[in-house]
Amino acid sequence: MPIRFQHTNGESYQMLNSRKIYVASSWRNGQQPAVVQALREAGHEVYDFRNPASDHQGFSWREVDPDWMNWTIYQYVHNVRQPPADRGFKLDRDALHWCDTCVLVLPCGRSAHLEAGYAAGQGKRTIIMLSQDQFEPELMYRLGHGFVTNVAELVTALQTQELDCTTIY
Numbered sequence: 001m002p003i004r005f006q007h008t009n010g011e012s013y014q015m016l017n018s019r020k021i022y023v024a025s026s027w028r029n030g031q032q033p034a035v036v037q038a039l040r041e042a043g044h045e046v047y048d049f050r051n052p053a054s055d056h057q058g059f060s061w062r063e064v065d066p067d068w069m070n071w072t073i074y075q076y077v078h079n080v081r082q083p084p085a086d087r088g089f090k091l092d093r094d095a096l097h098w099c100d101t102c103v104l105v106l107p108c109g110r111s112a113h114l115e116a117g118y119a120a121g122q123g124k125r126t127i128i129m130l131s132q133d134q135f136e137p138e139l140m141y142r143l144g145h146g147f148v149t150n151v152a153e154l155v156t157a158l159q160t161q162e163l164d165c166t167t168i169y
Contacts, residue, residue: 019158020045022095022119024112025105027058035105035129038151044158047095059088101125103154104144107134120144127157 021044025032032050039046050058061068063084071079079085092115096102102119104112106129117140120126126144141147148154 018043018045019101019125020047020099021158022047022099022102022115023049023105024102024108024115024119025049026108026112027060029105029108031129031131032105035103035151035154038155039103039158042155042158047099049092049095052091052095056087056091059084059091061085063088096122099124101127101158103127103129105129106131117143127154129154 021039023032023036023039023046025035027050033048036046036048036050048058052058064079064082065071065075068079096115096118099119102116102124104116104126116126116128120143127146127148128141128144129148129150131149146157146160148157
């Protein structure tokens with residue numbers, strides 16, 4: 001039976017079932033592990049790119065070449081299809097296909113933005129977790145379905161039927 005709860009703004013919402021969530025963020029974002037943990041504690045299934053499978057840690061370019069930061073464009077194009085990169089890509093892509101929700105945890109880089117854009121383009125619920133750290137307004141975040149600024153708001157937003165990209169939950 002669906003559960004109804006009262007939002008702090010006074011509106012009543014129906015709680016949704018557990019979601020399958022892809023958390024798109026950065027290795028440099030210290031909030032990412034806490035977001036993954038909080039979502040799991042809230043009863044959701046969560047893909048963690050840092051630990052995508054029991055037998056595989058998250059992908060690092062160092063697996064391909066310790067000097068990856070000094071690659072030319074041509075070296076990148078050659079190395080992006082090396083077996084470690086291919087395994088990492090397939091894990092992340094498969095998780096994007098599996099999920100029904102994507103949470104973009106800012107600040108983050110290009111990959112996370114591509115992941116969130118891909119999810120939004122697939123019609124998956126996409127929530128942007130804004131942060132004052134390196135905050136910069138972005139018009140195309142309107143492709144998402146809602147904004148949050150912390151984990152508590154994220155959990156609330158995940159429990160709502162309809163999200164509004166002009167509201168912070």
